[in-house]
Amino acid sequence: MPLKLLLQLSQRNLFRHRRRNIMLLLAICVAVAGVTVMNSLIRGFQYDMQEAAVANLTGHVKILAPGYLDDPNIEKSFALAHDWQPDLPADQLEGWAARIRIPAVIMSERETRGIQFVGIDPAQEHISFIGNATYTGERLASAADRRVVIGKELARQLETAVGRRLVLITQGLDGLNREAGFRIAGTYDAEGTGLEKQFVFTGITALQAMLDADVVTEVSIKFASHPKEFSIKQVFVEFFTGLDVLDWQELEPQAAAMFVFADAAVFIWFLIMMGALIFGLVNTLVTAVMERVQEFGMLRAVGMRPGAVIAQVVLESTLIMAVGIAIGLLLGWGFYLWLQDGIDLSQWAEGVELAGMRSLLVPRLLVEDMVLVAGLSLVFGILAALYPAWRAVKIKPLEALRR
Amino acid sequence: MSDVVVRCSGVTRTYQDNAVPVVALQGVDFVVKRGEFVSLAGPSGSGKTTLLNLIGGLDRPDSGTVEVDGVTLNDLSESELSDLRLHQMGFVFQSYNLIPVLSAQENVEFIMQLQGVAADERRERASSLLKDLGLASMAGRRPGELSGGQQQRAAVARAIVTNPVLLLADEPSANLDSGTTQELLELLRTLNERQGVTIITATHDPMVMGYSKRQVNLRDGEIVEDNSSRAA
Numbered sequence: 001m002p003l004k005l006l007l008q009l010s011q012r013n014l015f016r017h018r019r020r021n022i023m024l025l026l027a028i029c030v031a032v033a034g035v036t037v038m039n040s041l042i043r044g045f046q047y048d049m050q051e052a053a054v055a056n057l058t059g060h061v062k063i064l065a066p067g068y069l070d071d072p073n074i075e076k077s078f079a080l081a082h083d084w085q086p087d088l089p090a091d092q093l094e095g096w097a098a099r100i101r102i103p104a105v106i107m108s109e110r111e112t113r114g115i116q117f118v119g120i121d122p123a124q125e126h127i128s129f130i131g132n133a134t135y136t137g138e139r140l141a142s143a144a145d146r147r148v149v150i151g152k153e154l155a156r157q158l159e160t161a162v163g164r165r166l167v168l169i170t171q172g173l174d175g176l177n178r179e180a181g182f183r184i185a186g187t188y189d190a191e192g193t194g195l196e197k198q199f200v201f202t203g204i205t206a207l208q209a210m211l212d213a214d215v216v217t218e219v220s221i222k223f224a225s226h227p228k229e230f231s232i233k234q235v236f237v238e239f240f241t242g243l244d245v246l247d248w249q250e251l252e253p254q255a256a257a258m259f260v261f262a263d264a265a266v267f268i269w270f271l272i273m274m275g276a277l278i279f280g281l282v283n284t285l286v287t288a289v290m291e292r293v294q295e296f297g298m299l300r301a302v303g304m305r306p307g308a309v310i311a312q313v314v315l316e317s318t319l320i321m322a323v324g325i326a327i328g329l330l331l332g333w334g335f336y337l338w339l340q341d342g343i344d345l346s347q348w349a350e351g352v353e354l355a356g357m358r359s360l361l362v363p364r365l366l367v368e369d370m371v372l373v374a375g376l377s378l379v380f381g382i383l384a385a386l387y388p389a390w391r392a393v394k395i396k397p398l399e400a401l402r403r
Numbered sequence: 404m405s406d407v408v409v410r411c412s413g414v415t416r417t418y419q420d421n422a423v424p425v426v427a428l429q430g431v432d433f434v435v436k437r438g439e440f441v442s443l444a445g446p447s448g449s450g451k452t453t454l455l456n457l458i459g460g461l462d463r464p465d466s467g468t469v470e471v472d473g474v475t476l477n478d479l480s481e482s483e484l485s486d487l488r489l490h491q492m493g494f495v496f497q498s499y500n501l502i503p504v505l506s507a508q509e510n511v512e513f514i515m516q517l518q519g520v521a522a523d524e525r526r527e528r529a530s531s532l533l534k535d536l537g538l539a540s541m542a543g544r545r546p547g548e549l550s551g552g553q554q555q556r557a558a559v560a561r562a563i564v565t566n567p568v569l570l571l572a573d574e575p576s577a578n579l580d581s582g583t584t585q586e587l588l589e590l591l592r593t594l595n596e597r598q599g600v601t602i603i604t605a606t607h608d609p610m611v612m613g614y615s616k617r618q619v620n621l622r623d624g625e626i627v628e629d630n631s632s633r634a635a
Contacts, residue, residue, distance in 0.1 A: 303489025
């Protein structure tokens, strides 16, 4: 059976019941566009959550002293050689940052809080949230800067302000308390109160001097986009013998689990939308077949093989699905462009922060998701046509022609 | 090449009508030779359409054998029957059964397309035949834009364009007025006499019977009269 003939018949049959097929086409377009837009929002949520987790002083990979995660203190530290950095291609590495991160107590004239005291080199922190935060006052100037920057929420809780002094108490390598006064250079806005309450930053060499120890407690490494984390992680495992090398999934297991769930959510959403659509498609195709019983009977009578009858029904479904998918993807892409600047979720800031996201949800449309939607929708269209096609092929020419 | 186109031997066919067996044919022996124009006649329920369908491979006998051009249909699968109908037979149906989304020309080309005939040859043969049948100016029209007689002529064109061994027509005049019926019968007679097409019709229209060379009367599933003498 020539494909051209089947195509001709299928295409013309679609125009035979225009109103019905236009309604079906609209349903396919809406479903595909809806799935595409929803996928872009899910992906936006997914990647935003991942980026937030990575930017949360985590990086894609972190090097820690053994036992630091269970008991983070200055005793779980290590010295860093000057030539410590493995030889990685520049295009694979976005940056790295060595830090001291230890528990401490911070006191203002009015309040006392427990915090994480972090010594950083500001030049290296473009890989974390603190490098990109907005400030009131000043940023830290260098690794030797003896001032501190604190979160604006912590400043509110401590009832203090830029320019005032704070006292920080922490434990040194020798087990004795170290106490020092620091002036507030600035307060940072981290788009979420959790980080702002938790982290206080100073220059790393200033903190090393306070602790009287030339060590670090962690090295964060951030790769360029889409790192093949496992293979690159191996480079660090081999380089930093005796230290723990952990990736972001191990450091942020909740965010990692949500990342995997978002992958599944893309499929679940697709199945719900397409599942509903398929019932409509099957119903329409069965109606179309039943309306043409006599025609199918005649086709079989004059010598059309059963396989060709199946092919014709499947082709009609595939054609309408293909057109619907193309228009639906274009519509979805249009919506994505419209939403590209992001959706402001600041009204629900607390809930958004709990979900590990930032307050601006920027949709992300992945080509592989569009290919997946197109491919699976076509497969669904073909599967939906199999039952009507089976009904068509079961039509006995003799009975059909008697009608 | 055998002189016999159709040979039915001891053909019996029983239908179930609401679990009640209805004998449509019982032990029918029937032979049609090449070039004959046969009409199967009889009242409703006599078995004429059943016999036509068995000859066309659209139905299978409960017992007995049906042979068409030397091929026993009983032994063929559905696909093989489809191929036989496609290459050896032409069908003219009571309600024309043209494909509504194709033009008259495309309907006539349709069977040739199924057969895999090249496009140029298809077009030429279909155009030529439609011209012979007086439908040249209607070639581009779809069935809905043609009168009953024009549709039936297009259906005949579709049935004979592949030069079938056998043309089967089931009540071909049922939906036609007498003038159009006469035109159709003249056409069938011309095909039979000039091109030697073997034609079997099932009919209870006396006009159709009058044009055929041989009239076979059935009653209650049996052949009660075979007026072969008209062939002479």
